Amino acid sequence: MGFLTGHELTWMPEALRILRDELPNIDVMISSQYSPLLANALVKGTVDAAFLRRERGVADLAFRLLVKEPLVVVLPSDHHLAALKAISPGDLVGETFVTVSDTAPVLRVVIDNYLKRSGINITPAHEADHLAMGMSLIASTRGVGLLPAYAQNFLPSSVTSRPLKGDTPTVDLVLGYRKSNQSPVLKILLSRLDELVARVSKKAH
Numbered sequence: 001m002g003f004l005t006g007h008e009l010t011w012m013p014e015a016l017r018i019l020r021d022e023l024p025n026i027d028v029m030i031s032s033q034y035s036p037l038l039a040n041a042l043v044k045g046t047v048d049a050a051f052l053r054r055e056r057g058v059a060d061l062a063f064r065l066l067v068k069e070p071l072v073v074v075l076p077s078d079h080h081l082a083a084l085k086a087i088s089p090g091d092l093v094g095e096t097f098v099t100v101s102d103t104a105p106v107l108r109v110v111i112d113n114y115l116k117r118s119g120i121n122i123t124p125a126h127e128a129d130h131l132a133m134g135m136s137l138i139a140s141t142r143g144v145g146l147l148p149a150y151a152q153n154f155l156p157s158s159v160t161s162r163p164l165k166g167d168t169p170t171v172d173l174v175l176g177y178r179k180s181n182q183s184p185v186l187k188i189l190l191s192r193l194d195e196l197v198a199r200v201s202k203k204a205h
Contacts, residue, residue, distance in 0.1 A: 002031040002038040002050035006131050006150055007173065011051050011066075014199045018192050022185055034103045034130075042178050048186045050176045053106035062179045064190070066197055068170040069148040071110070072161040074134070076142050081162070088165040089118035096143035098134060101127040107171050111146050114169040135159050148173075 003012060012030065016023070031038070031047055039055040041047045054063050073087045081087055081095070092115075100108050115122050125143060128134035131151055138145050139158045148171055152161050175193060177186055189196075 001028070002033060002041055002047040002052065004035050004038065004050075004052050004173070005032045006154065007051050008032055009153070010150065010200055010204075011196075014196055014203075015051075015189065017199070018196055019185060019188060022188060026185055035106060036103070039176060042176055045178065045181070048177060048181055048183045049189055051173060052176050053104070054172050054174050055106060055176075060178055060180070061176050063174040063176050064193055066173045066175055066193075067201075069150060069173055070163070070168045070170050071114070071146045072149050072152065072163055073144055074138055074147050074151060074155070074159060074161050075144040076139055077158055077160045079142065079144070081144065082160055084162060086163045086165045089115065089120050092122060092144055093120055096125045096141045097122050098126045098128055098137045098141065098143045098145035099124040100134065100147075101129050103129045107148065110169055110171045114146070 001012070001015060008030065016028070029047070031041065033041070035053040036055060038047070038050040038052040039058050039061060042050055043058060043060055051066065073081070073092070075081055081091055084091070099111055102108065126137045126141065128137055131154055134145055134147060135154070135156060137143060139156070155161060177190070
């Protein structure tokens with residue numbers, strides 16, 4: 001199984017719980033990677049299933065929606081915008097904006113489209129390749145950024161988050177697999193996907 005970095009803490013325990021009866025008969029290999037690399041691993045057959053973004057241009061893969069993750073504003077804890085209960089897109093204008101790099105192409109498109117439809121023009125000052133880098137850039141530059149809500153699980157004390165006002169953008173987290181994969185273990189996972197989502201949702205609340 002492959003996991004988008006940062007999601008293994010949430011999804012791996014429940015996925016293994018569902019497969020516990022099969023664990024003595026299978027080799028479990030866990031891979032945490034960027035979403036495009038996970039999609040490539042699925043195509044090559046090095047992993048059977050992956051928790052990732054809905055990557056484009058991979059016709060051999062199928063995706064099952066797990067959850068729509070809302071984006072939140074991430075900013076220094078003592079930033080002037082942190083005094084607000086919720087932040088509007090217009091509040092971001094004039095701030096040092098940290099966005100994600102091409103290591104997260106699906107998320108980057110969601111962020112860019114949200115800013116565009118909100119009618120604001122923001123040129124990112126920095127691009128982060130991964131979550132830890134994003135946190136560091138936001139803290140050190142006193143900037144702001146938009147990240148999926150799961151990032152809140154990893155915030156250091158120097159960084160906080162606030163919800164967005166209005167129509168909050170979301171990014172899909174999906175289970176991806178190769179359409180031609182006949183793995184019996186994959187079939188078990190797919191057949192109990194609703195149970196998996198329900199378990200994770202219950203723990204989150």
